Amino acid sequence: DADVTQTPRNRITKTGKRIMLECSQTKGHDRMYWYRQDPGLGLRLIYYSFDVKDINKGEISDGYSVSRQAQAKFSLSLESAIPNQTALYFCATSDNTGPYEQYFGPGTRLTVT
């Protein structure tokens, strides 16, 4: 089984809808991250969490919120989806000791119409 899983893998939703993307990991890592990738571009950090009580905004957090339900689970929500949030979303994990190599999930392809 994959160490980092994301659900759903694909989602089409309408403008204004609330949507949640979920991430689970079995690596036992404390650190978890949400990234967004737009076509032909690199990854931009949305939110990150270093433990259950630690949530931090990344470079593009506007329009998103997160919840760290447990060490193994980190969810990303779009409260009111808009078309420019159409992108590929990745969850990643790393352990608490350097050098912080990251392990990525397979991604969620989100389309907002």
Add this chain to the structure above:
Amino acid sequence: SQQGEEDPQALSIQEGENATMNCSYKTSINNLQWYRQNSGRGLVHLILIRSNEREKHSGRLRVTLDTSKKSSSLLITASRAADTASYFCATDTGRRALTFGSGTRLQVQP
């Protein structure tokens, strides 16, 4: 602005040739990492080089780091069609999260 910028943005070579891609960054780093992404999939860690290292090897991969020039290069030797992917550098500046560059798209023609 991007901490890491890869160059070239796209590279097309023949199987058996070497592929070299470069990464430049702006601030001091603890380490620099290279990742690979097959089309539409999650990134996979390839190799890490610490700020006090100048060169590292892993199989067909060779990474160099020049902290005075704030640059790194990734060399893939004897490339294969299966090496076709996007390659990203990521820098650890001690600011709590890695910063990824925009990537180099490598196409290896069989």
